Each structure stands twice: as C-alpha cells, then as structure tokens.
Amino acid sequence: MTGRVVPEQWRSSGVTVPRGEPGTARIAVDLLGGDEAPDVVVDGALRACQADPSLHLTLVGPAAAADAVLAALDPADRHRISTSVAHAGTVGDAVRAVAEGRADALVSAGDTAATVLSAARELGRWPHVRRPALAAVLPTAAGRLVLLDVGSTVDPDVETLAVHARLGAAYASVVHRVAEPRVGLLTIGTEPGKGDRLRRALPPRLAELSLPAGARYTGLVEGGDVVTGTAADVVVTDGFTGNVLLKGLETGYALAGPPAPDTELPPRAALLLGVGGTVVVCHGAATGPDLAAGIGFAADLHRRGSVAAIADLLRYSEVSHD
C-alpha cells in the first residue's frame, strides 16, 4: 500500500478506521531538517521507536550522517530504523520515499517552504488547492482547535484562505471528530470593518462558502478565542499571523501549563493539508521529544487513514459545484 493519496485512490471509508488499529507505519524522516539536526532527529527517532513497537523509520540524509546513525544504533533498534542516502535535498528525497510507496508518511523539521514545495511537486495537490495549508492543533479550555495556516502561505489572497477554511473544516471533522465544525476568521475585533485589507475582504466570501462535514462559518474571532476555544473549532488566518500566534501560545503553555487543567498538550507538529500524502512539519527549533511526537502523530494519521478521509470528504462536498 502506498502512502500517496491521489484522487483515484481516495478511500471513502478512511474516517471509520479506528484510532490505534495495529499496523506498521513506515515513516520517512528528514535527517537534516531542524536547527539541531541531525542530533535531535536521531534522538526523536529513537524515542518514537521506543514508544511504538510497530514503527519503522527511514532516516533520509547524506551518506556520512546516515552511516553514523546506523553505526550508533543499539542492535535492538537497528531492524526498525534504516537510513536512505539523499541524493538531492534531504526533504526532497524523503518526500519521494512517500511518493514511491516506500514510506507511508514524512516528517521534517526543516525549512517549511522547501517541504511544501517538494510535497506539492512530488505528491501532487488536491483539486482546487493552489496553496497547501499547514494545520496546527492547539489545546483549548473547550477541546482541541485547528489553526491554519501556520507558515505555508505568508501572503495569501482571499481565495486561498477560503480554500483553507474548507481544509480546516474537513480536518476537524475527520481527525477531531467534531460534528458540524465552527469555522472562524482570526482578526482584531469582532465588529464588521475591523482588521487589515485581507480580513475586511474575507467575510463575504467565507459566508457564501460551501464547507464540508456540515461545517459553518461562524464569523470573526480574536486571539483570545484561540485559547478559550469557545467561539470556533477551526480558526483561519494567514501563515504569518498563524505561525506567530502558534509559537507564542505553545511557548506559553510549555512554561505556564495548558489553558485548562488536565489538558494534554498536542504534538508541536503541523499537518500539511492539500497534498497527496501524509506530511508532518515540526518547528525548526524542535527538540527530540517534539520530533518523536511528530513521528507518532504522522503514524497515527496514517493508521487512521486521516489524510485520505479528509481528501475524500472535500471531494464529495465539491460535487455540487462541479
């Protein structure tokens, strides 16, 4: 089975695959991605393997680094971690492992723009998706919230954010099992006319938009609503603002604790939505535990068939417009 999700291979039943179903997940990991690569990547890979006995990792990188990783591995880990020598860029070769069916998903903490570009080229984009969206998950006092885009598209236009609203709604429905997700537009005041040029132009387009999974556009939200979670399940914004807010909140939660007691912090990793495969992006400053969480997240998405299910949901919701 290939991890690549192309239209003719969309599975309509992906959403019903139960979470945690046993099954091997083969994850390609960009060995040179991240500020502290390759050390944190190797650390993350080992942690991920220890946490999940059905994980097989391929670390994609230059020959010397890959050989060093293998040589340093405990024999017990060696059968589940292999290396693959990168010929061009490490992320490009890791994406190709997914495209060619040698891996089920990709994890990279490298340059986001390079990952997005490579993924769009090698895995293809979904119909109507000109610019893929990086979707992050944040803990809130009212449950998990999808924030997108968090860094893929920094100067988007109205139509890009409209497409992202659809992607985010499908994500919340499939991955978070939210019934009729509420989609909000991030801005700086809830009265009409607030915000910058982009935000003033967006509300009419979002209001008329056909959203999947019974989702509805519920209007303008503010920074605080991304913390409380009371106004929306999905928050749409440009990749610049989303990245800044995400990193601010994540750092705050790491120092002060989550926004509600007993809230588990989600992985500090984002899913690239709109390309034909499971691509998970970690921050450049990711630690070993962050990489391990990103790898676990990618494996979970693969086992649940989440990306195929999201693509499927979007395809069906588009039928009426064809």
Added chain:
Amino acid sequence: MTGRVVPEQWRSSGVTVPRGEPGTARIAVDLLGGDEAPDVVVDGALRACQADPSLHLTLVGPAAAADAVLAALDPADRHRISTSVAHAGTVGDAVRAVAEGRADALVSAGDTAATVLSAARELGRWPHVRRPALAAVLPTAAGRLVLLDVGSTVDPDVETLAVHARLGAAYASVVHRVAEPRVGLLTIGTEPGKGDRLRRALPPRLAELSLPAGARYTGLVEGGDVVTGTAADVVVTDGFTGNVLLKGLETGYALAGPPAPDTELPPRAALLLGVGGTVVVCHGAATGPDLAAGIGFAADLHRRGSVAAIADLLRYSEVSHD
C-alpha cells in the same frame, strides 16, 4: 499644568520623577468605550478611585448616562468623580479634555481607530511620526517586554515600523528603565529571507536605524521569544499580528498563569505613542478591573512624566539627523 505634550513643552527631566510620587492625577475616561460600557467603565472608575486616593476622574459621555453615574455614586466617591457631557463622540470630547488641560490623561476601551484618529488630531503628533503606535506590555520569564504595534496600524509600511522601533526603544528605556534596549523584529523564522513581504524588506532598514537610549536592533525574533523575553526587550510588528498575539497570550496567562512564577501581570492596556499626550487604550472586551488597571496605568505614566520623557528622548536622538 496641562497633560498635553507638545514639542515646546517637552521636559527633559520627566524620566527622573520617582514612581508613585504623590500628586493628583486627573484622568478623562470615555464612558461609552467598550463592549459592556457604560457599566464596566463605571465599575472600573470606582475601583480605580478606591485604589488611589489622589485620583480625580472625569467620565465623558452622553448626558443621560453621565447623570445616571453621578446619581448612583456613593457620596464619599462623588468629589473625586465628575462627569462631562459629550457633544460629539465620547472619545473625541475626552481627548479634548486632555488637549485643553482639563485632564492629565485619557483612558478609553472604545474603538481604537477612533481614539487614534482623535488623539492625533487634537493632541498633535510628534515629529516624524505619521502613524502613532499602540504599545502593550507583556510579562515574560525575563522581565517586561514592549510589543508594538498592537492595533493602531494594521497595514504598515517599512518606514512606519522603523519609526515604531524608535518609539518602542524609548518606551522601554523610560518606563521599564532598560539600559540599551534590544529591539527585535517579529517574524516566523530567524533565517534571513523568512517572513512575508514586509518582514523581508524590514531588516536592512532596522539595521541602519538610529535608535534612542543606546538601543540596538538585535534581529529577527519569533512568537515564542515574546513569551521568554530572552531575545529582545522591544518587539516590533504590524498592528494586526501584534493584536492577535497580545490577545492570545493575555488570555493564556489569565487561564494558565504567567510565564514565570511570581510574575505580576501588567495592566491589559496599551499606551498610544506618538501623540502629544497620555492616551491609554483598553481592549473592547475590558472588564471593570481591566479599566481600573488602565486608569491606574495612565495615572502612573502621568505622575512619572513618562510620555514627555519618551518624546524628549526621541527628540534628542534625532538631532544628529536634522
């Protein structure tokens, strides 16, 4: 003495006025500013008076609302709270009270754009300041941090943010007593070339900029740096991103606690920098305690002569360019 700060009245000694020096502070408060006005404004005014025996407030609003406030006041509070009937907009008349020397400072939780416009028109702008900046203060694990702009200028150009960098540096020096403030530019990755169009254009301009108070531009920072405070004392951004991040972090700190133990949360109020007077802006969703904190902040700034000192510092640092 008038609260208006015009160039010929700049005081070079403002910075040395000790904090908390006894002295009446006369604050004009916009009675109709805020989502829950006038109730939260009256609540905030009473709280502020209880906390500060040398405070005199003028609540500026429509006759009926103003009369109702006065009638409901405890006789003990009545001599320190007066009302002023607004003839045009409430914030405009409140600004005029400062411009005409009837008040030392203004506090409003009303529409930011209206307050900025009115303040620029009635109080005048400092030299070289085309667009005033709203400067907020955030607690960090390493001390207080100035974040600007947080809502005054949502679509700024390079030159506007360069001016704001100067305003923020002077603020950190005068109000937070930071020696040689470090000024950072908020973006989404610290490698060169990251960020949107505005952020890619800014670094060369900031690097060549003459900053006051020995401040220096220390480069690109990310959302997490606004929480840790380790990379900069002043963080410059556009008003859209700044407002979103501020409201997100403030809400997070309110729910989860501050980013470091024993950190006192600063008032949820921002100072308008670049106009000839002390103008403090609270969020539209401000509570009574938020308004009281904003009023206390305005009184403190007035007593310390902070706004005059900031203007003064900027004027002297500009001499070499004249």
